[in-house]
Amino acid sequence: MKALLIDDHALFRDGVALLITHEFPRWQLLQAGNLAQAQACLDQHPDIALVLLDLGLPDNEGLEGLALLREHAPACAYVVMSAKDTRDTILAAIEQGAAGFIPKTSQTGTMLSALRTVLGGQVYLPPLLIGTAPPPAEPGQLASSQLGLSPRQADVLRLLIEGRSNKEICRALGIAESTVKTHLDTIFRKLDANSRTQAVVAAARMGLRLDPPQDQVA
Numbered sequence: 633m634k635a636l637l638i639d640d641h642a643l644f645r646d647g648v649a650l651l652i653t654h655e656f657p658r659w660q661l662l663q664a665g666n667l668a669q670a671q672a673c674l675d676q677h678p679d680i681a682l683v684l685l686d687l688g689l690p691d692n693e694g695l696e697g698l699a700l701l702r703e704h705a706p707a708c709a710y711v712v713m714s715a716k717d718t719r720d721t722i723l724a725a726i727e728q729g730a731a732g733f734i735p736k737t738s739q740t741g742t743m744l745s746a747l748r749t750v751l752g753g754q755v756y757l758p759p760l761l762i763g764t765a766p767p768p769a770e771p772g773q774l775a776s777s778q779l780g781l782s783p784r785q786a787d788v789l790r791l792l793i794e795g796r797s798n799k800e801i802c803r804a805l806g807i808a809e810s811t812v813k814t815h816l817d818t819i820f821r822k823l824d825a826n827s828r829t830q831a832v833v834a835a836a837r838m839g840l841r842l843d844p845p846q847d848q849v850a
Contacts (some may be wrong), residue, residue, distance in 0.1 A: 633658065633659050633660070633681050633682070634659070634660045634661075634662065634677055634679055634680045634682075634743065635652070635660070635661050635662070635680065635681065635682040635684065636660050636661075636662045636663070636664060636674065636677075636680050636682070636684070637649060637652075637661060637662070637663050637664070637672060637684045638663075638664045638665075638667070638670045638683065638685045638686060638691075638710075639663075639665070639668075639686040639688065639713070640666060640685075640686065640688070640689050640690055640792045641686075642665070644665050644686075644736075645665075646696040646769050647809050648684070648743075649661050649663065649679055651743070651744070652747075652821070655660060655744055656747075662677060662680070662837065663704055665689075665690075666689050666690055666691045666778045667689055667691045667692055667697050667700060667701070669698060669810070670683075670685075670701060671700075671701070671704055674692060674701070674704060674705045674708075678705075680705065680708055681707075681708060681709065682708065682709050682710075682711065682747075682750070682751070683701060683705070683708045683709070683710045683711070683804060684713055684734075685694065685697060685698060685710055685713065685730075686712075686713050686714060686736075687713075687714040687716060687721075687725075688714060688715065688716070688748075689770060693727055694784070695721075695724055695725060698710060698712060698729070698730060699728060700787070702728075702729050702840075703763050704839075707753075709731045709750055710729065710730045710731060710732060710754070711730065711731055711733070711747070712725045712730045712733045713733075713735075713736055714735065714736060715731070715735070715736040715737070717735035717736075717737070717758065719836065721733075722757065722758065722836075723731070723833055723837060724837055726757065726829065726833055726834050727833065729806045731750045731755055731756070732746050732747075732749065732750045732756030733756070733757060733758060734746045734756070734758070735758055736744070738758070745795075746758075749794075749795035752795070753793040753795070753797070753798070754764045754828070755832065756795055757793065757832055757833075757836065759794075766808070768809070775840075775841050775842075776789065776840060776841065776842050779823075779840065780822055781818070781819065781822060784805070784807075784815065784817055784821055785815045786842050787805055787850060788801055788812060788815040788816065788819065789819050789831070789835065789842065790842050791804055791805070792816070792819070792828055792831065792832065793835070795816055796817075796843060798812050798813065816828075816831075819831055823835060844849070
């Protein structure tokens, strides 16, 4: 598989390239330092399947580069990397078609997990978007129980946010796949969502706080 890493800092590119080639030895990793080079690379290699895009490029403003590249090569999966990891930036990137968002402050394991999630066809969002602690007394924030989700449904949503498939959720919670689907239907309805991605984005938008896992509930 071919992947393209776009970042204007050569040292960062070298570090990420070393990590990726070690963990994914079958990948051919190409590099670009700006959007112009990235577009030329995409033209020369139409079989690129994954693009890792830094938002802080000298010829990019905000998420304009993501929109430009997606229009240029719509078949690629795009993962945004940025030091600017505010809630609005992350969600805007996902809503504009990114398959994942990796804060540049992430640990190595987090980055690899994010890439595996995206390669598995899921959308990766950083855990910072949705907390797992008891909800603070802040206006507009809801606990999952306040939204009408049961503790088990909160467990399913938590695993959904982690990018787990239905079968993985089954194994993790020890429940049947039909039960997982029933819980997902309820979660989608409560969040007014039609897909897994929409559900995760909706939960993050409202600042949803997940109640503790069911086995920790007294």
